[in-house]
Amino acid sequence: MSGPSSSEGNGPATLSEYRRREQSISLSPIEEQIAEAGIEETREELLTLNFGPHHPATHGVLRLLVTLQGEVVRDLKPIVGYVHTGIEKTAEDKSYWKVIPVIERMDYLAYYFNAMAFCAAVEELAEVEVPPRGQYLRVIHLELNRIASHLIWLGTSALDLGAVSIFLYCLRERELILDLFEMSSGQRMHTRYFQVGGVFEDIPRGFEPKLREFLREMPGRADEYGDILNSNEIVLQRLRGTCPLDAETLLSLGVTGPLLRAAGHPWDLRKADPYCSYGDFDFKIPIGTVGDNYDRFAVRLAEIYESVKIIQQAIDGLPEGPFITTDRKVALPPRHELATSMEALIHHFKLVTEGFRVPPGEIYMPIESPRGELACYVRSDGSSKPARVHMRDPSFVNLQALSHMVKGSYIADLIATVAMLDPILGGIDR
Amino acid sequence: MPDATGLELIAQELRAAEGAGPGAAAGSPVTDTVFFRERGTLIIEPERLRAVLAQLRDRGYRFLCSVHGVDHYPQEPRLGVVYELLDMSRVDRITVKVLLDADRPEVDSLCPDGDDGPGWPTADHQEREVYDMFGVVFRGHPDLRRILMPEDYEGHPLRRDFPVGGEPVRFTFNERDTSGTGA
Amino acid sequence: MEVKREPLAPDADGAADRRPLVTQLSSRQLLRGSELLGLNQPAHLSGAELLEGDELERHVHERVLTTSLDKAVAWARSNSFFPLAFGLACCAMEQFHAAGPRMDIARFGYEAFRASPRQADLIILAGRVSVKMAPIIRRLYDQMLEPKWAISMGACCSSMGVFNNYALVPADKFLPIDVYVPGCPPRPEGLMHGVLKLRKMVQDDPDMGWRERYGARGTEEVLPEPGAEDRRGAAVSVPSERGRLA
Numbered sequence: 001m002s003g004p005s006s007s008e009g010n011g012p013a014t015l016s017e018y019r020r021r022e023q024s025i026s027l028s029p030i031e032e033q034i035a036e037a038g039i040e041e042t043r044e045e046l047l048t049l050n051f052g053p054h055h056p057a058t059h060g061v062l063r064l065l066v067t068l069q070g071e072v073v074r075d076l077k078p079i080v081g082y083v084h085t086g087i088e089k090t091a092e093d094k095s096y097w098k099v100i101p102v103i104e105r106m107d108y109l110a111y112y113f114n115a116m117a118f119c120a121a122v123e124e125l126a127e128v129e130v131p132p133r134g135q136y137l138r139v140i141h142l143e144l145n146r147i148a149s150h151l152i153w154l155g156t157s158a159l160d161l162g163a164v165s166i167f168l169y170c171l172r173e174r175e176l177i178l179d180l181f182e183m184s185s186g187q188r189m190h191t192r193y194f195q196v197g198g199v200f201e202d203i204p205r206g207f208e209p210k211l212r213e214f215l216r217e218m219p220g221r222a223d224e225y226g227d228i229l230n231s232n233e234i235v236l237q238r239l240r241g242t243c244p245l246d247a248e249t250l251l252s253l254g255v256t257g258p259l260l261r262a263a264g265h266p267w268d269l270r271k272a273d274p275y276c277s278y279g280d281f282d283f284k285i286p287i288g289t290v291g292d293n294y295d296r297f298a299v300r301l302a303e304i305y306e307s308v309k310i311i312q313q314a315i316d317g318l319p320e321g322p323f324i325t326t327d328r329k330v331a332l333p334p335r336h337e338l339a340t341s342m343e344a345l346i347h348h349f350k351l352v353t354e355g356f357r358v359p360p361g362e363i364y365m366p367i368e369s370p371r372g373e374l375a376c377y378v379r380s381d382g383s384s385k386p387a388r389v390h391m392r393d394p395s396f397v398n399l400q401a402l403s404h405m406v407k408g409s410y411i412a413d414l415i416a417t418v419a420m421l422d423p424i425l426g427g428i429d430r
Numbered sequence: 431m432p433d434a435t436g437l438e439l440i441a442q443e444l445r446a447a448e449g450a451g452p453g454a455a456a457g458s459p460v461t462d463t464v465f466f467r468e469r470g471t472l473i474i475e476p477e478r479l480r481a482v483l484a485q486l487r488d489r490g491y492r493f494l495c496s497v498h499g500v501d502h503y504p505q506e507p508r509l510g511v512v513y514e515l516l517d518m519s520r521v522d523r524i525t526v527k528v529l530l531d532a533d534r535p536e537v538d539s540l541c542p543d544g545d546d547g548p549g550w551p552t553a554d555h556q557e558r559e560v561y562d563m564f565g566v567v568f569r570g571h572p573d574l575r576r577i578l579m580p581e582d583y584e585g586h587p588l589r590r591d592f593p594v595g596g597e598p599v600r601f602t603f604n605e606r607d608t609s610g611t612g613a
Numbered sequence: 614m615e616v617k618r619e620p621l622a623p624d625a626d627g628a629a630d631r632r633p634l635v636t637q638l639s640s641r642q643l644l645r646g647s648e649l650l651g652l653n654q655p656a657h658l659s660g661a662e663l664l665e666g667d668e669l670e671r672h673v674h675e676r677v678l679t680t681s682l683d684k685a686v687a688w689a690r691s692n693s694f695f696p697l698a699f700g701l702a703c704c705a706m707e708q709f710h711a712a713g714p715r716m717d718i719a720r721f722g723y724e725a726f727r728a729s730p731r732q733a734d735l736i737i738l739a740g741r742v743s744v745k746m747a748p749i750i751r752r753l754y755d756q757m758l759e760p761k762w763a764i765s766m767g768a769c770c771s772s773m774g775v776f777n778n779y780a781l782v783p784a785d786k787f788l789p790i791d792v793y794v795p796g797c798p799p800r801p802e803g804l805m806h807g808v809l810k811l812r813k814m815v816q817d818d819p820d821m822g823w824r825e826r827y828g829a830r831g832t833e834e835v836l837p838e839p840g841a842e843d844r845r846g847a848a849v850s851v852p853s854e855r856g857r858l859a
Contacts, residue, residue: 053749082746102775174710254550364469388501390499
């Protein structure tokens with residue numbers, strides 16, 4: 001309360017005592033006070049605020065050091081590592097079969113994608129062919145997982161923006177998807193369904209009708225979410241035109257996935273470099289125009305429809321045949337063979353105790369996960385344990401774009417941008 | 431991916447370009463080429479890394495997908511840093527690898543702009559991770575600190591001679607032997 | 614109409630009147646240790662310590678009233694947990710599902726996930742606790758108000774889980790945990806079972822003595838015991854002094 005500058009000394013006699021006292025401590029504008037106190041220059045302070053690892057709006061334990069000028073973000077530094085689990089180190093310690101559950105827990109919303117990247121890398125190294133039925137089953141589960149991941153993204157982003165009911169709607173849909181996963185593999189999350197050479201088990205008898213019913217319902221539900229959010233003025237104002245970033249900057253920052261597609265660059269590994277029989281399916285890639293938060297939201301919402309299309313085509317054209325490679329050196333023999341065939345028994349024993357050996361070499365295997373290019377680098381030294389497993393996680397690289405995106409925006413835009421960035425800290429920290 | 435002959439052509443051109451450029455050091459930058467499972471890898475002298483990547487960028491490999499480290503423990507040179515490049519217009523991938531000794535693992539950072547062209551901003555966090563996990567020092571990196579482990583952690587966890595670690599699982603029978611809150 | 618009043622004394626053949634209302638009302642006789650009722654005497658009241666008169670009245674009032682009050686408070690507390698909105702990794706996804714429409718945690722009254730630890734009294738550690746995060750969780754736990762409970766959800770924070778390596782810390786190393794929910798990740802039903810078990814614990818016996826057991830009171834800092842470093846050195850192999858399976 002520096003700067004005395006009470007213009008009225010004692011107020012008129014009609015004012016109460018309290019009012020008079022109030023007037024005598026009236027504050028002049030800050031410039032006047034500073035001038036009176038003799039400070040030469042006034043400078044607005046830059047305040048560095050810590051959006052700590054525990055914060056209701058961060059998606060996971062992300063820590064942001066935000067330098068603010070008033071409410072405008074001037075600089076941003078993300079600090080990660082709060083859920084670092086040493087997955088890559090653990091994976092070096094286990095045989096290839098046992099690495100799959102470990103590596104699945106990295107990007108914990110896209111668990112099938114983690115397993116897919118690793119299994120594809122090991123299949124490439126060990127020169128193992130995946131039969132067509134296995135590939136189609138993989139595609140079905142991958143696209144279901146993509147929808148599930150986008151649903152959680154939509155739910156938590158809407159929660160950040162204030163639309164709480166969308167969160168519950170998305171969880172309702174996700175329950176249906178997790179029921180399907182439980183049907184095919186017995187687990188809702190981290191199912192270790194993908195194995196090197198194919199999938200672990202064939203789908204049970206009730207899976208197909210239940211999947212078809214889900215596919216009938218899902219586009220209608222996605223329409224509902226679109227309707228609710230697109231006609232909500234608050235959501236539109238918070239997302240349209242906020243924090244755009246052009247494709248050139250994104251490319252130099254290494255960003256892939258829906259963020260890059262929202263900026264207009266049509267890069268999708270499923271179309272550019274098809275793997276796992278994605279080339280058999282007819283689907284489109286949604287692309288945005290401006291690259292602001294609204295485009296990122298719209299691209300992901302549209303991807304849900306495209307995934308439904310892919311699953312429909314996959315289940316309609318599901319080929320007959322084995323679901324895992326018949327190479328007994330890599331895949332477990334079916335149990336009924338163990339009773340009759342000695343070789344099957346020996347193979348089973350060797351696979352379960354020691355695991356299969358992979359010829360020495362290095363491979364980098366990229367796939368398209370819901371967040372961008374997820375790649376697995378496996379280096380094998382000829383033994384039954386991998387010598388190095390590295391997951392190139394898309395969220396880790398996409399996070400570098402955050403500071404470029406939010407420079408010059410408000411804190412509220414920062415929250416919306418973090419939501420639209422879709423970071424998954426398990427993938428970032430591994 | 432470039433096929434085997436394509437890879438050799440690239441390596442040849444790199445050797446030629448390096449020899450002809452101004453201030454070029456003697457010797458070839460490419461020590462080895464590996465063509466494995468339809469993918470090509472160039473093994474590069476660590477000092478020439480930025481130059482080689484700049485030339486690959488001119489050839490179209492403009493997108494740096496990944497920077498990660500490897501530890502070839504019993505073999506020397508022990509540490510390696512692997513750079514994955516992608517040419518989006520031709521859907522072409524190529525890998526560049528540098529091999530470093532464990533006693534002085536230093537290589538130029540890709541982040542800052544150099545005189546051979548603009549930097550690769552995507553390498554920022556990824557080089558920090560390689561530093562954190564392997565101890566490779568990137569010269570010229572704007573902010574080389576640990577990213578995944580606590581700032582004051584000692585040791586580089588992903589090196590092969592670093593133990594996996596872990597805690598004994600506390601059951602009732604060994605509750606008193608294992609450390610916990612006061613037990 | 615004739616009103617028949619019956620005394621509370623037992624029948625002539627000595628059979629005790631076992632109606633619960635009568636048992637309650639005859640607490641004075643209980644506490645006096647009357648053999649006439651034939652009910653078990655409280656063990657701490659031997660023949661020499663029978664309370665009489667005013668002392669007995671006071672004792673009865675205190676016991677009955679305090680016990681009922683404690684029970685009422687415990688009931689209210691157990692039905693109104695305010696969980697801290699705290700999710701670390703994969704288990705957080707199943708925590709969302711526990712709060713979701715199918716497995717509705719709001720049925721039991723626990724849907725008020727508070728963002729601020731000062732307003733929460735239950736921390737559900739959902740996910741893997743890394744070395745960097747452990748002091749932060751401890752600080753959050755210290756900021757919570759008494760009485761507070763902690764549920765360790767999932768295998769990773771309960772017992773290192775799938776990843777037993779340098780980067781993780783089991784939650785009971787720095788926090789006193791009340792309920793461990795196993796699973797990787799536990800189904801939402803599993804988490805509900807754990808929360809309801811905690812509710813039962815709070816109702817039946819708010820103080821199970823674990824605070825003494827783990828030395829955790831209020832917001833004290835728990836210092837490592839001297840000699841704890843030596844034990845931590847045996848990190849990779851389980852000490853097997855007693856010959857058990859390592």
